[in-house]
Amino acid sequence: xxxxxxxxxxxxxxxxxxxxxxxxxxxxxxxxxxxxxxxxxxxxxxxxxxxxxxxxxxxxxxxxxxxxxxxxxxxxxxxxxxxxxxxxxxxxxxxxxxxxxxxxxxxxxxxxxxxxxxxxxxxxxxxxxxxxxxxxxxxxxxxxxxxxxxxxxxxxxxxxxxxxxxxxxxxxxxxxxxxxxxxxxxxxxxxxxxxxxxxxxxxxxxxxxxxxxxxxxx
Amino acid sequence: xxxxxxxxxxxxxxxxxxxxxxxxxxxxxxxxxxxxxxxxxxxxxxxxxxxxxxxxxxxxxxxxxxxxxxxxxxxxxxxxxxxxxxxxxxxxxxxxxxxxxxxxxxxxxxxxxxxxxxxxxxxxxxxxxxxxxxxxxxxxxxxxxxxxxxxxxxxxxxxxxxxxxxxxxxxxxxxxxxxxxxxxxxxxxxxxxxxxxxxxxxxxxxxxxxxxxxxxxxxxxxxxxxxxxxxxx
Numbered sequence: 060x061x062x063x064x065x066x067x068x069x070x071x072x073x074x075x076x077x078x079x080x081x082x083x084x085x086x087x088x089x090x091x092x093x094x095x096x097x098x099x100x101x102x103x104x105x106x107x108x109x110x111x112x113x114x115x116x117x118x119x120x121x122x123x124x125x126x127x128x129x130x131x132x133x134x135x136x137x138x139x140x141x142x143x144x145x146x147x148x149x150x151x152x153x154x155x156x157x158x159x160x161x162x163x164x165x166x167x168x169x170x171x172x173x174x175x176x177x178x179x180x181x182x183x184x185x186x187x188x189x190x191x192x193x194x195x196x197x198x199x200x201x202x203x204x205x206x207x208x209x210x211x212x213x214x215x216x217x218x219x220x221x222x223x224x225x226x227x228x229x230x231x232x233x234x235x236x237x238x239x240x241x242x243x244x245x246x247x248x249x250x251x252x253x254x255x256x257x258x259x260x261x262x263x264x265x266x267x268x269x270x271x272x273x274x275x276x277x
Numbered sequence: 278x279x280x281x282x283x284x285x286x287x288x289x290x291x292x293x294x295x296x297x298x299x300x301x302x303x304x305x306x307x308x309x310x311x312x313x314x315x316x317x318x319x320x321x322x323x324x325x326x327x328x329x330x331x332x333x334x335x336x337x338x339x340x341x342x343x344x345x346x347x348x349x350x351x352x353x354x355x356x357x358x359x360x361x362x363x364x365x366x367x368x369x370x371x372x373x374x375x376x377x378x379x380x381x382x383x384x385x386x387x388x389x390x391x392x393x394x395x396x397x398x399x400x401x402x403x404x405x406x407x408x409x410x411x412x413x414x415x416x417x418x419x420x421x422x423x424x425x426x427x428x429x430x431x432x433x434x435x436x437x438x439x440x441x442x443x444x445x446x447x448x449x450x451x452x453x454x455x456x457x458x459x460x461x462x463x464x465x466x467x468x469x470x471x472x473x474x475x476x477x478x479x480x481x482x483x484x485x486x487x488x489x490x491x492x493x494x495x496x497x498x499x500x501x502x503x504x505x506x507x508x509x510x
Contacts, residue, residue, distance in 0.1 A: 224402025
């Protein structure tokens with residue numbers, strides 16, 4: 060069975076270590092926060108100027124001045140801090156963020172990512188995504204393996220305008236966990252009940268299968 | 278001390294003239310200078326180049342300037358919340374430079390700090406790098422990004438005093454702090470003017486040197502774009 064969005068988030072949460080500062084993008088990445096184990100302390104960064112992002116507020120605690128990068132109302136935890144946009148991106152560019160999780164339209168076998176623009180159809184802007192992918196050593200892309208038309212999103216070469224080049228090293232999809240190596244996507248784990256062949260069929264880019272591929276443990 | 282305080286946006290609107298480059302603080306609708314935005318929207322000023330992280334929503338915030346066709350060009354990182362703008366853009370009715378958010382913040386900060394340009398890895402190998410000088414430092418590729426300044430910077434703070442010292446609240450700080458530095462003329466509007474000496478000098482976010490005029494704004498709507506509550510999720 061292919062993973063649900065929640066299960067993709069759950070698998071990514073297993074990559075988190077105690078003490079991490081983490082930036083989670085919009086969509087599936089946001090769900091990762093729900094699966095951080097209780098014995099692990101992480102600090103969530105939101106690029107609009109917030110460290111120590113807490114849960115969504117109750118109706119009484121809503122404050123228009125306190126939002127996350129997705130423009131949702133949020134809260135701040137007791138160990139948190141506010142700061143301006145330039146400092147926020149100094150944290151990102153300066154390599155102080157331990158893990159970045161974000162979505163994508165396409166990822167290429169050389170680690171390129173396209174996530175911000177569909178020419179002629181959608182031009183919303185890149186927001187902070189280009190800064191995040193250019194800076195972070197530890198980036199995980201969370202996305203579906205194929206698009207709504209059933210076409211692979213793991214390609215030899217991206218067809219859409221890039222967000223960053225040669226920067227993605229790990230991808231978790233509904234079918235698999237893959238790493239980007241010198242020669243293509245290295246299959247590391249299969250979603251429970253999904254065969255290597257199914258993953259191969261859904262991957263347009265070079266898929267490297269070495270030995271027995273274990274099932275994900277969620 | 279010379280007071281920088283004026284009564285309202287009406288006293289300052291004459292500073293905004295056709296063809297100027299204007300910075301406007303805020304992230305989405307959080308921390309936007311609502312009073313000055315409304316004053317410009319009520320004026321006949323046109324051909325503005327606007328530098329702002331976002332461009333408001335349809336008919337609110339900077340979206341009002343768009344509806345009135347007061348904007349010639351915009352530099353922003355994300356315009357997804359404004360359908361009218363997306364349509365104008367797809368039809369080529371407005372000039373647009375998309376700037377990655379961190380690069381935008383740093384270009385503004387650099388402008389205010391007297392740094393003409395700087396190298397960043399952000400955008401290397403993408404269309405953002407087109408036409409820009411590229412250089413390698415310690416084996417990594419970087420592109421040269423130029424500083425930004427504005428004829429007038431419009432910023433919004435929580436509290437301020439007659440000297441122009443500003444304190445922000447929560448995430449409403451965002452681009453306001455750097456923009457205050459990058460305006461050749463900076464106009465600050467605040468929710469509350471407080472007497473000189475009542476702000477703790479240890480806790481001032483923007484020292485008054487960067488602010489030329491300040492006033493207490495009125496009728497703040499402070500709209501919320503995505504009200505999200507604990508029990509909804």
